[in-house]
Amino acid sequence: MAAQCATEVDDNPLWNFALAFYASKDAQELLLKLQNDYQQDTLLVLTALWLASEGESWRLADAQLEDYRHWRQHVIWSLRATRKAINKDNDSAEQLALRQQIQKDEIRAEQIALHQLYGLYAAVSGNQAPTTVDLQQTLSNLFSQAELGQTEFGQTGSDQTADIKKEALEPLFQQLADLLVSQ
Structure with a gap:
């Protein structure tokens, strides 16, 4: 049953x-x-956290994310x-209803x-949750996914720039990791 559900969009362990x-x-x-402040991809961050909760390492390479990135850019x-673009403080009930529908679609x-x-992970994952x-x-998973994001947004730059970004992300990633551990 779990394997069947995991193949459906509406119900899989990551979702x-x-x-x-x-x-x-x-x-x-x-x-x-x-x-918003560090151009991190929320869905990739959530994936990294989920993998950690499953005892899995981040194993995706940049090329494996091509279809995902296309969907994210062109649809999401x-x-x-x-x-x-639709002001949430708009007085028009029709526009507010449209905004709500678009949010559901998003x-x-x-x-x-x-x-x-x-x-991308289902085929290689066989571990039981720790x-x-x-x-x-x-x-480690959070920083691995962040490295992919740096190349995507053209932020490869110098090692010094990467160190500054890592230093800025570290306390936020630590807080997320602490939240995950406390669940």
Whole structure:
């Protein structure tokens, strides 16, 4: 039953994890700060956290994320831009209803993206969930996904720039790891 459900967009372990983890206000704030201030991909961060909760290492290479990135750029980001273009303080009930529908579609697009990411790991994952989450594994996964993001956004730069970014991300990643461990 679990294997069957895991192949469906509506119910897979990564999606279920993302819903549960994002339900925490602290997690929401950290993830949005990473997204807005540090150009971190929230779905990749959630994937890194989920992998750590499963006792798995980050193993995706940049090339494996091509389909995911195409979907994110052309669907998720387009929906997000459209939603943000409609003022949420608008007096028009029709426009507010449209904004709410677009937000639902954006969440559904993110669910599809998480299904894509889950599919990349499902074939190689065979571990049972550990009894405790390893803090170092969690941090390693978070920094591994962040390195992919640096190349994607053209932030390769110097080693000094990478060290500064790592230094800025470290306390935020530590807070996320602590949240995961405390669940």
